[in-house]
Amino acid sequence: MITSKTPKLDLHGEIVAMVEVLVNEFINDNKKMKNEYIIIIHGKSTNILTEEVSRVLNKNKDVLEYRRNNWNLGETIVKLKI
Numbered sequence: 001m002i003t004s005k006t007p008k009l010d011l012h013g014e015i016v017a018m019v020e021v022l023v024n025e026f027i028n029d030n031k032k033m034k035n036e037y038i039i040i041i042h043g044k045s046t047n048i049l050t051e052e053v054s055r056v057l058n059k060n061k062d063v064l065e066y067r068r069n070n071w072n073l074g075e076t077i078v079k080l081k082i
Contacts, residue, residue, distance in 0.1 A: 044074040
C-alpha cells in the first residue's frame with residue numbers, strides 16, 4: 001500500500017551511470033526492512049533517467065512489478081519481493 005510514509009529515492013540531478021548503483025542499494029535496504037512498496041522519483045523531462053530506472057528494475061530479481069504513477073509520471077512505484 002502506498003502512503004506518505006512509503007520510502008522514496010529521488011534521482012533528480014543524478015547522472016545515468018549512478019542510477020543502477022543507487023536503485024539497487026535502495027532496493028536492498030528496503031528489502032531488509034521488509035518494505036513491500038518503494039517509490040523512485042526520476043522526473044519526467046527527458047526520459048533518460050526513466051528509461052534507465054526501467055532497465056535496472058527489469059534486471060533486479062527482487063522486483064515483483066513496477067509501474068509509472070498515474071498521478072505523477074515522474075515517479076515509478078515498485079513492489080518488492082519480501
